[in-house]
Amino acid sequence: MENIFFTSWESLIRTFIICILAYFSLVLMLRISGKRTLSQMKEFDFIVTVALGSTLATVLLSKDVALADGTFALALLISLQYLLATASVRSKKFSRLISSEPTLVLYQGEFLQEALKKERVTENEIRSVLRSQGVSSIAKVKAVVMESNGKFTVVQEGSLSNPDSPLSNVRKVDE
Template sequence: MSDPLIFDSWTGLGRILLAGTLAYGALVAMLRVSGKRTLSKMNAFDLIVTVALGSTLATVILNRSVPLAEGVLALALLICLQYAITWTSVRWPLAESIVKSEPTLLLHEGCFLDDAMRRQRVTQAEILAALRESGLDSPGAARSVVLETDGSLSVVSRTD
């Protein structure tokens, strides 16, 4: 017999509603307890943890073979590991250098830094867009443009 395409059972729907609500509630509670850093602007490491949390939550909700307690433990494990790594990276520069990238200067005193742009895979059009978003009309109006560790572009105008 094949798997049902549209509807399997009311029990399955009830399980999703109950497990989904409880797992989501547990995740929100754990994120609140773990602090603001868990929900901060994302660098690559934070993005990986966020995707893993989402994948784990979806598995708990949709996979009948994963009991709710095991799923909540998996969510707690991911949050605890992220907390431990960020705690370590705040205290030891070597750990921070492994987890986080450095900001990169892409434009300085109106001049594009082509080597840095190529290494970071950023185009002049992207830098010009960041300048416009900051209210500047030309590269010469900027003191610098920096690619931050979270992937955003920061613009420092000459008047700052």
């Protein structure tokens, strides 16, 4: 209980030095690896983002983890994410294996019940998404798609220049 507010000046100095070095190491690695590392486009992108934050926090606050070990762990996570992203871009089969396809949950004003059940989403949640997008009537909506990252895309009537484009790779659950 005695170390609840302050351990020692040595501990603070260590945290300060490790924080600066780990932070700049992470920024450098992220710049080298590219924008995709933190994009959260797919499930594994989100996992890597959370894991990077957790690893950085552990490096900063745990005296049991050396800076070299933490930096190596960060580099390994970024490398694995880079390899997965590269493999998913080069192989559609691999991409389908590691991430889900977008799902149509509302089409031409009709809720697709099987899709809602499969994705564990309620009609009220879709209505909330529509309200947040400023949609006043479901009749004005061509489609609502649950993207592979869990976000919703609302396609309104008349907003498509090419009728296939936004919905071309969307999976209908009832098919």
